[in-house]
Structure formats: structure tokens, C-alpha cells
Amino acid sequence: MEALVSPAWWAVAIVGVATIAIKGAGPVLLGGKPLPPRIGRIIGLLAPALLAALVAISTFGTDRALVLDERALGVGAAAVAVALKAPPLLVVIVAAVVTAGARTLF
Amino acid sequence: MDEPGGSYSFAHGARKVAPFSIAVFGFGMSFGVLARPTMGSVAPIVMSVTTFAGSAQFAAASILSSGGTLAAAVVAAILLNARYGPIGVSVAPSLTGPWWSRFLRAQLVVDETWALSADGRGGHDPKVIVGAGVVLYAAWVGGTAAGVSFGDLFGDPARLGLDAAFPALFLALLVPNLDRSQARVAALLGAGIALALTPIAPAGVPIVVAGLACLMGWKRS
Numbered sequence: 459m460e461a462l463v464s465p466a467w468w469a470v471a472i473v474g475v476a477t478i479a480i481k482g483a484g485p486v487l488l489g490g491k492p493l494p495p496r497i498g499r500i501i502g503l504l505a506p507a508l509l510a511a512l513v514a515i516s517t518f519g520t521d522r523a524l525v526l527d528e529r530a531l532g533v534g535a536a537a538v539a540v541a542l543k544a545p546p547l548l549v550v551i552v553a554a555v556v557t558a559g560a561r562t563l564f
Numbered sequence: 565m566d567e568p569g570g571s572y573s574f575a576h577g578a579r580k581v582a583p584f585s586i587a588v589f590g591f592g593m594s595f596g597v598l599a600r601p602t603m604g605s606v607a608p609i610v611m612s613v614t615t616f617a618g619s620a621q622f623a624a625a626s627i628l629s630s631g632g633t634l635a636a637a638v639v640a641a642i643l644l645n646a647r648y649g650p651i652g653v654s655v656a657p658s659l660t661g662p663w664w665s666r667f668l669r670a671q672l673v674v675d676e677t678w679a680l681s682a683d684g685r686g687g688h689d690p691k692v693i694v695g696a697g698v699v700l701y702a703a704w705v706g707g708t709a710a711g712v713s714f715g716d717l718f719g720d721p722a723r724l725g726l727d728a729a730f731p732a733l734f735l736a737l738l739v740p741n742l743d744r745s746q747a748r749v750a751a752l753l754g755a756g757i758a759l760a761l762t763p764i765a766p767a768g769v770p771i772v773v774a775g776l777a778c779l780m781g782w783k784r785s
Contacts, residue, residue, distance in 0.1 A: 465634040466603035469624050473641040474614030478671060480645055484652025485670040490660035493653070496782065501654040502686050503778035505679060506747040507754030508647055509738035511774030512675065514755040516731040519762045519770075532728030536735055546736045547583030553732030557725030 528564070532557030577681065577695025584676045585703035587729040591618055592704045594726065596711020599625040605712045612708040616701060617674060620644040623767050643768025647775055651678055658688040672697025679737035746780065753777035 493501060517533045518524045536553040544552070592612060599608035603625060611621055620641035627637040655673055658681075659666045672693055677700060681692035742748050754774040761770035 464604075464607075465637075466607045466628060468634050469628060469637050469641070470603075470607050470611045470614065472638045473620065473624055473645075474611065476638075476642045477615045477617055477620065477645045477648070480642075481648045481652055481673060482667045482670045483649060484654075484656040485659045485666040485673075486663050488653060488656035489663065489666040490657065492657050497653075498686055499781035499784070500778050501650065501781075503747060503750040503781040504650055504654055504775060505682065506738065506741040506751035507777035508651075508771070508775050509675070509679060509734050509741060510751035510755040511758035511771050512734040513731045513738060514758045515762060515770060516727075516734065518759060522767075523763055524759060528725075529728040529731065532725055533731045533735065536728070536732035540736055540739050545583070546733065547586070549732050549736045550583055550587050550729045553728040554725035557728035558723065559725075561723065561725070 528557045528560035531560045573689055573691030574695035577677075577689070577692035577697075578699045580680050580692065581676060581696035581699050584680075584733055585699050587726065587733060588618070588676070588700055589703040589707035589710075590724070590726045591730070592707020593711035593715055595621055595625065596708040596713075597715035598622070598629065598711075599708075600712050600715070602629040608712055609705065609708050612705045615641075615645075616671065616704060617641075617645050617648070618704065620768075640767045643766065643772060646768065646772045648673065650775060650778075654678075655681075655688045655693065658690055659693075660690075669694055669697075672701060674700065676700060676733070676737065679741070682741070684740075684743075750777045750780055753780070 492498070513533070517529050518526065532553040532555075535556040536549050539549045539552045595612070595618065596608050599611075599621075603611075608621075608625065611624075615621055623644055624637040624641040627640055628634070651673060652670055655670070655678065656666075659669055669690060674697070677693050677696045678688070680696050681688040681690075683689055738751065742751060754777040757777060758770045758774040761773055765773075
């Protein structure tokens with residue numbers, strides 16, 4: 459039985475259907491209508507909260523642990539580039555080059 | 565061609581996302597390389613076509629490849645994508661038209677297109693979502709296919725510092741959102757919650773709980 463559909467294909471199917479439903483729910487159910495002011499204020503703070511969390515996790519997170527590694531140097535350099543109003547492509551290049559450079563040196 | 569609602573905004577979105585799409589292509593390649601030994605060469609590409617959410621796909625593939633159960637892989641991936649529930653609510657007022665069109669365009673909403681399409685007044689430009697989304701989608705699926713096909717030739721993407729590209733990109737997307745003091749507090753709170761929960765909670769949970777920092781908007785700033 460289990461040979462018919464491998465776990466990998468089950469994962470593809472279940473995760474795919476769930477993600478498509480999660481992404482589509484808000485726009486399908488609420489599309490085109492303004493949100494109530496209070497909900498609007500709450501949702502307006504979702505971007506800073508989620509983006510800051512993504513920065514923190516992708517800089518310091520590994521599998522269930524926090525680490526301080528070469529990524530932090532790269533992201534620190536990227537922060538300087540952002541503060542100097544560098545375009546996003548340059549910000550990415552700075553982060554990657556500094557991180558790769560630090561990995562080579564240490 | 566510059567009038568509002570013209571094709572200008574599609575091109576504008578495509579151009580804005582270009583630097584991100586280079587990193588996303590590389591990230592897609594590393595997903596293809598990671599997934600192929602356990603998932604085969606077709607399933608990872610189908611996953612990129614249908615799921616189009618990098619971190620969730622990485623979590624599912626790495627749990628399966630380290631011998632984890634199907635349930636663990638699926639739950640982690642769905643938790644990582646749970647943020648697209650409230651993100652979908654935030655773009656909903658900007659997406660008009662028939663339900664199927666809103667549904668299809670909603671599939672192009674990922675972290676990068678969501679942040680890039682923000683108009684600074686709480687709304688999102690639907691044409692930027694589509695223009696940026698199509699380019700990013702092509703980069704993600706194309707990168708996955710390249711990684712599955714000949715990723716072995718390129719070696720470990722971490723060597724190229726690609727893993728630091730993502731926090732850097734998210735940082736570039738975050739900074740324009742920090743124009744109000746309440747937003748800065750929400751950002752600090754979100755980052756703090758995410759870091760505090762990372763060692764103790766399964767992948768995906770820290771990001772969902774960090775999103776709750778937005779509830780401070782209940783009170784007027």
C-alpha cells in the first residue's frame with residue numbers, strides 16, 4: 459500500500475493543498491472590502507513584527523538553537539548598507555560576500 | 565503607460581523584485597539539492613510549483629531527509645505557512661474582482677511580494693503583487709529545477725554566503741516599515757519573541773507567536 463504513494467508525495471500533496479488554502483482564505487472570504495479600523499491597525503503592525511522575527515530567526519536560528527556565526531557578521535554589514543541607503547541588490551551582495559569571506563578566514 | 569492601473573505597475577513590481585529573485589533562485593537551487601536524495605527529482609519541483617513558500621518546503625524536506633515522520637514534516641511546514649493566514653487578511657481589501665482572480669493572485673503573496681507591494685498607507689498594490697510574484701515564482705521554480713538537475717556541480721550554497729542573503733533581504737524590507745514608534749516596538753517584540761522561542765518550540769511556532777506582537781495595535785498609538 460505505502461509503496462503506491464511515497465511519504466515525499468504525500469508531503470507534497472498535503473502541504474500544497476494546505477498552503478494554497480491558507481493563502482487564499484483571506485482574499486477569497488474578505489476580498490475588496492475594507493477592514494474595520496481596529497483590525498486595520500492590528501494588521502498594519504503585522505509587517506514589522508513578522509519581518510523582524512524573520513530577520514532574527516534567519517540570522518541566529520538553526521535547528522532548535524540560537525547560534526552566533528558568520529551570518530551575524532554578514533547581516534551586520536547589510537545593516538550598515540541599509541543605513542547608507544544602498545539598493546537591495548547591493549545589500550544582498552554585501553551580506554553574502556562578508557559571510558562567505560568570514561567562513562573562508564575563520 | 566504611467567497612468568495608475570496601467571501595465572506600468574506590473575513592470576514596476578517585476579523590477580523591484582529583481583534583486584530578491586537572484587537570491588530566491590539560489591535558495592530554490594539549494595532546496596532542489598537538499599530534497600532530491602529523499603524526494604526524487606520530480607516531487608521537489610511539483611512542491612515548488614504548488615506550495616511556493618521556501619521556508620516551509622525546506623522544513624518538510626529536511627525533516628523527511630533526516631528520517632522524520634510524514635506527520636512531523638507536514639505539521640512543521642503548515643506551521644511555517646500559518647503566517648500567510650493573517651498576511652492574506654492584510655492584502656484582502658486591496659484584491660478586488662471575482663473570487664477566482666483573488667484566489668489566484670493570493671497564491672503570489674509571499675513575504676517578499678507582500679512587503680514590496682505595501683503602499684505605506686496600509687494597502688497593497690495588486691499589480692505589484694502580480695508583477696513581483698510572477699518573477700519570484702519563476703525564480704523559485706526554475707531554481708528548484710536547476711538544483712534537482714545539476715546542483716551537485718555547484719556545491720554547498722552556504723559556502724557562497726547565500727544563507728545570510730535572506731536575513732539581509734528581510735532587513736531591507738523591514739526598515740521602511742519602522743516609520744512609527746508603535747511599529748518599532750512591534751518589531752522589537754516580534755524579534756524578541758522569535759528568538760526566545762526558537763530553542764524551545766518546533767519550527768514555525770516562533771514565527772506565528774511573534775506575529776501576535778501586532779495585537780498591540782488594539783490600542784490606538
